[in-house]
Amino acid sequence: MSQKNVEERPGQLDSAVSQAAAGTESALEIRDTELDDGSAGQGHGPGDGPHVPAGQDGSTNRGLGIAAILKRLLLFARPFWNKMILAVLLAIVGAALTVIGPHFLERITNEIEAGLASTIDLVEVRRLIIISVIILVLSFIASYMQARLMVDATQKTSQNLRSSLNKKIDGMPLAYFDKTSHGDTLSRVSNDVDTLSQTLNSAVSSVITGVATLLGASLMMFITEWRMALAGMFAAALGFILSLFIMKHSQKYFVLRQRELGALNGMIEETYSGHSVVRVYNAERSARHEFHNRNEALYNTSWKADFLGGLMNPVMMFVGNLGYVVVCVVGAILVINGTIPIGVIVSFMIYIRMFTNPLTSIAQAATGFQNATAAGTRVFELIDEEEMPDESDKPADVPAVRGHVSFDHVKFGYDPDKTIIHDFSAEVYPGQKVAIVGPTGAGKTTMVNLLMRFYEIDSGEIRIDGVPTSSMRRENVDALFGMVLQDTWMFKGTMRENLVYRTEGVTQEGLDAVVEEVGLKEFIKQLPDGYETVMEEDGALSAGQKQLVTIARAMLADDPLLILDEATSSIDTRTEQLVQKSLDTLTAGRTSFVIAHRLSTIRDADIIFVMRDGDIVETGKHTELLAKGGFYSDLYNSQFDPAE
Incomplete structure (x- = not known):
């Protein structure tokens, strides 16, 4: 957009201010009528046509899907793929070092158990402790570097996304702003992009580290004792299936929440920009009524989304505790039978924690991904809007004119x-x-x-x-x-x-x-x-x-x-x-x-x-x-x- 265009367009784009006196009055009349028939909350805004709140413009409430959102986000992250790949490799290294640690703890336990009957080999115990500490330090360094690289990559990706939205808005025809709530557009650029940014910053890192740890812990459990591994993983699988069931039924509420938030922002922006008109026409009651309806709708969808999303953590805690019980029972039987030493139980207690904790992190990340899917759907809906035709093939110079x-x-x-x-x-x-x-x-x-x-x-x-x-x-x-x-x-x-x-x-x-x-x-x-x-x-x-x-x-x-x-x-x-x-x-x-x-x-x-x-x-x-x-x-x- 040219510099002058920036000056001229606010009078067109910022219709919440420039059309408040003309548009808000008619909007309030419509709302007062709607209050009589119980349909408040579907008011119109300023402009040449009816204002269509978010989620009521004929668009569907189904999201693009997390796979589609991540694919498009990865396209924005293309310049930072090298950092992301290195972060993934460091996550794998950190997870590998983490899951190796319990093996040495098992050996330390076995050395002490064997020494109870005679003499404990303190030199060997000291050597194993030093190795364990070194492994923990290296794991910490790898995790730190992975987090640093991923934060840098995800934040720059968010920056690119905001820049793309800014450029997109510059290229949008004014007809789009005539029919779209300004508050809803602002909500997409601010709230929805922030939601995506937070997901990229936290959930993606949690999933990468969690999957690497999960695979490493699974491998080490099977290497150590396959029967105990099967018992522990069976308990975890029950919780994971339950989590998938919860996710399937909660996704729609995350999508609805983002749309209701955009609708509420649009109503607030419209009402308060025309606040003087609301006061003059004593329309506070109808404005409060509509705000109450939209706020109530946002509360209902948010409550359902947060409640179902919040079930993830207690479900996974239950799975973790169930895993401890199963491992202890099966391990005790194997120790009594003389099949395994007691050190295996000690190491498995840590392995089960390593196995269930990533599941908890992944489940929490899944909640974040649900938010991201809803927010990403709205962001990419805006990005996919039809722009004004490209004019790069036209002369770039401003002509000298006489004024005919x-x-x-x-x-x-x-x-x-x-x-x-x-x-x-x-x-x-x-x-x-x-x-x-x-x-x-x-x-x-x-x-x-x-x-x-x-x-x-x-x-x-x-x-x-x-x-x-x-x-x-x-x-x-x-x-x-x-x-x-x-x-x-x-x-x-x-x-x-x-x-x-x-x-x-x-x-x-x-x-x-x-x-x-x-x-x-x-x-x-x-x-x-x-x-x-x-x-x-x-x-x-x-x-x-x-x-x-x-x-x-x-x-x-x-x-x-x-x-x-x-x-x-x-x-x-x-x-x-x-x-x-x-x-x-x-x-x-x-x-x-x-x-x-x-x-x-x-x-x-x-x-x-x-x-x-x-x-x-x-x-x-x-x-x-x-x-x-x-x-x-x-x-x-x-x-x-x-x-x-």
């Missing part, structure tokens, strides 16, 4: 079955100030969105200096336009950074001149640190002051084409007169598109496009259109006395 804009039989609809712009044709010549007026829903803002390629037209063509915008890269189209939106946007940073944003080469003198021209000079003087005062997105600035900042930002950017979408809507009448002069300076020599409901602000426009139901119904200057006595005259006279 042509609309040639443009047709468009947000929904393929519902056309909004029917057959829009117009010519705008370099340096003209074009006003686009019409009632709400006429298609004014839609035309601007199409001009900047925020959406692709269904048919027809838009050309700048004879070059179709469809043949230009989106970021190059964006680079041609400055924009002042009705919905202002500021980020956390200094006032200077908010004013200059991504415009390079701005001098202090140029900044001061623009600030004075838009009427911000006195306000900035009152700030504690002047231009260096850190501003918050929702800080102490009024709506009018924020709009002045965005106007100054556009003036500093000095782009050849300009879009003003209700640029003075949040400014009082006195300030509007001052800003209007600044806007006249800003639009001088630039092709400008002005969307305005206050028709007094566009009297001096070179040409006025009057839109109704997606079509231009009248064109001309202000005085000409008034003289016609048509639709424009009706709009104007509805705001002003005809005597004016």
Whole structure:
């Protein structure tokens, strides 16, 4: 995404703020209706169509499966495969050293038992103890290195995954954000990726070490005493089968939990971004009711997921204790019969622990994998969403333009079955100030969105200096336009950074001149640190002051084409007169598109496009259109006395 595109899109992407007043009100009305029929919790959000909460958009609740998730995660981990392979080898070495240790403990026990009848060979006992300690130290070093390598590899894989999601969102069409809850998208990028990261960091290491230890312990048990090995492993197998049964029935609840979490986040983000509307319309009750429903749904799925997942640990503890009992009984019988020495029982007590502990770790990791499967399904659903077409084959340079804009039989609809712009044709010549007026829903803002390629037209063509915008890269189209939106946007940073944003080469003198021209000079003087005062997105600035900042930002950017979408809507009448002069300076020599409901602000426009139901119904200057006595005259006279 181009730097300018970053600036323009927040007004589109961050609809939770920019559309709160329009969307939240309708959402609350829907929720109040739903409360009457008991269907609360299925509310709609802002946007052109119904908001579909996570898990209710027609997608299935079944996950991709742990094998598919791990396969795709391994693709992200490709640059770190060498570290992962070395970690696996070190895990095998560490496990091998660990399972060898009890063999020497068995020999120490046997030496002591044999020496009870005569003399204990302390030299041999000391030698065996030293070997055991060395084995334990080497096992610790191998395990430490394995954990270090795996943590490094998994965290960098998570970093790659986040980078891919960030790039993916940059390449997503705005239509996706119109129909998808922003809170749900944020939940995928934050909560779900964090869940995957935690699983990679802990569960994967546990499984690698556990499997290696499990295999090593099994081998050593069979080498030491095959009858006791069979008895102990039979008891463990019962617990493992029970764990698989639990996993099979708990997986669906882990998937549902992630989806309910995304739905709850979406509802919270929507409600609190429009908090003032909720207060004004006394909708706290319905908002609390919906929150309660979603919170209850999340509680129910989380309780079932955690309860079934939590059964793993007590089941495996039972298996471990059962294994001790079986080994002791079978071992005691074999010792009484003189088949084995007592040292075998001592070593087997450790082997059984080595055999059952990895099963416990693997069972716990399985719970983590269930979370990862649910989270991974949602993450990869986002990654698999259709992106905007690749434009790398188009010219990379931003063209120099004069500002001749042509609309040639443009047709468009947000929904393929519902056309909004029917057959829009117009010519705008370099340096003209074009006003686009019409009632709400006429298609004014839609035309601007199409001009900047925020959406692709269904048919027809838009050309700048004879070059179709469809043949230009989106970021190059964006680079041609400055924009002042009705919905202002500021980020956390200094006032200077908010004013200059991504415009390079701005001098202090140029900044001061623009600030004075838009009427911000006195306000900035009152700030504690002047231009260096850190501003918050929702800080102490009024709506009018924020709009002045965005106007100054556009003036500093000095782009050849300009879009003003209700640029003075949040400014009082006195300030509007001052800003209007600044806007006249800003639009001088630039092709400008002005969307305005206050028709007094566009009297001096070179040409006025009057839109109704997606079509231009009248064109001309202000005085000409008034003289016609048509639709424009009706709009104007509805705001002003005809005597004016």
